[in-house]
Amino acid sequence: MKYIAYFLLGGLYTLSFSPYNIGIFSIISVMLFLFFINLDDVKSSIYKTLSYSLGYFSIGTYWLYNVIINYAEINNFLAIFLVIFFTIYLSIFFVIPMCFTLFARHKININENYSFIILSILITVFEIIRAHLFTGYSWFNFGQAALNTPLDYYFPVFGVHGLTFIIFLISLISINIFINKDRSFFFVLAIFLVIVYLGVYKKNWTYETGNISTISIVQPNIENKKKYSKQDIENRMKILKNLTLSSIKNSSDIILWPEAPLPILYKNLEKNYYENILKKIPKKTTLITGSFFKNNNNIYNSIINISDKSTNVYSKRHLVPFGEFLPFRNKFSNIYKTLGINTYDITPGDSNKRFSINSLIAQPLICYESIFSSESLVLDEDVDFILNVSNDGWFGDTLAPYQHLDALVMRSLENQRYSIRSTNTGISAIINHKGVIEDYIQFNKTGIINKKIISRNGNTPLSSHGYDILYSLFFIVFLYSTVYFNIKLFRRL
DSSP states (O other): OHHHHHHHHHHHHGGGSTTTOOTHHHHHHHHHHHHTOOTTOHHHHHHHHHHHHHHHHHHHSTTHHHHHHHHSOOOHHHHHHHHHHHHHHHHHHHHHHHHHHHHHHHHSOOOHHHHHHHHHHHHHHHHHHHTTGGGOOOOSOGGGGGTTSGGGGGHHHHHHHHHHHHHHHHHHHHHHHHHTSSHHHHHHHHHHHHHHHHHHTTOOOSEEEEEEEEEEEEEOOOOOOSSOOHHHHHHHHHHHHHHHHHHOOTTOSEEEOOSSSSSSBGGGSOTTHHHHHHHHSOTTOEEEEEEEEEETTEEEEEEEETTOTTOEEEEOSSOOBTTTBOTTHHHHHHHHHHHTOOOOOOOOOOSOOOEEETTEEEEEEEGGGGGOTGGGOOOSTTOOEEEEEEOGGGGOSSSHHHHHHHHHHHHHHHHTOOEEEEESSSOEEEEOTTSOEEEEEOTTOOEEEEEEEEEEESOOHHHHHTTHHHHHHHHHHHHHHHHHHHHHHHHHO
């Protein structure tokens, strides 16, 4: 029964994410998790931690079933098995930190609260590892719960992983200040976090350039299919064209279509399709679309500046395993065939992150790429905004489209840039540098956003130094904890 309670406690954390956005539940969930963990009981601590993480990841990422069914052409039984397996895999990155903590607690005989400090650091470290191991998976980080709370001012400095650490620290501080365990230690730690917060509160790390652009974002809301007939493709072409021409304002500087709205290679489209559209929109207006692009017999998932006759292209660098490529296809081809797993192999793009739009520079992100904080950092000061295209129709009517949008909100906060986002079925949006969604189109709706954005240049501490600032925070907290508890132990002796 107690393990079921921990499972539900992990699920409680998920209410802090969109579309619920009850951020306080993240603190409550972690507080209760830490408060009822008895580190002296090794077996129980591990089982409770596993139950908590299974509740968190299974409730938070149940929608993976929809993706596997709709995208990877896998049967129901295998899809359920893969979701369960993946949930257990994700949970390991939460359980291993507890195992290391218990080892330190019993083999080195360290203080309980010192153990919890180590646990908080390790949970964050393993979350970062999860974002990189085996191509990485950085969806559903604990720090995402800080969105739409006063804590989001930390994002430009510490990033989403730093917010994971801060949420666990705040939970520990709250437990000990209110329940009278090592109050003096945690009171000092609380003061330190407050001082840092005052330093980042409403801080503008980037600056306006004065360039104002009118953005038109198209959301066609066309049903995804595994296979497309010639008639399907023609209907899509007609919908996109008519929607664009009927709703675009004469003042539009950029028209943005979603990720691969036409399931056909860019070069295989009717020669005059894009030209006919360009003739009917203002000459100053730039049309940008996602598209499959072929070059040297390689197929790429790309963003293309249609108005640029030099064929300005950005190709997706971080591909979705089992969706856009099969890992080790040559070695495991027979296994994939037996399991009925099949997908086309998309070629990853190069390392170029810059995408030219007339006199402006955008940082392009295609779908899955937006969930990776470290890979989405705006390294060049002269990048004006973040450009994101996606196709979230594969998620179905689940929590995933809301979570995916939140990922881009975090990227806007981390880099203090406007983000413009076009998706096939939603949620398309314009997000400002403060992480505020200024306009959006609901999921499964057809529409167009016409909105002005202001270009910003410069770097945030996170985009300048990466996660080195977070590692410095680890060191400061760890050093302070080590000194404090060693002194306390010495006095007892």
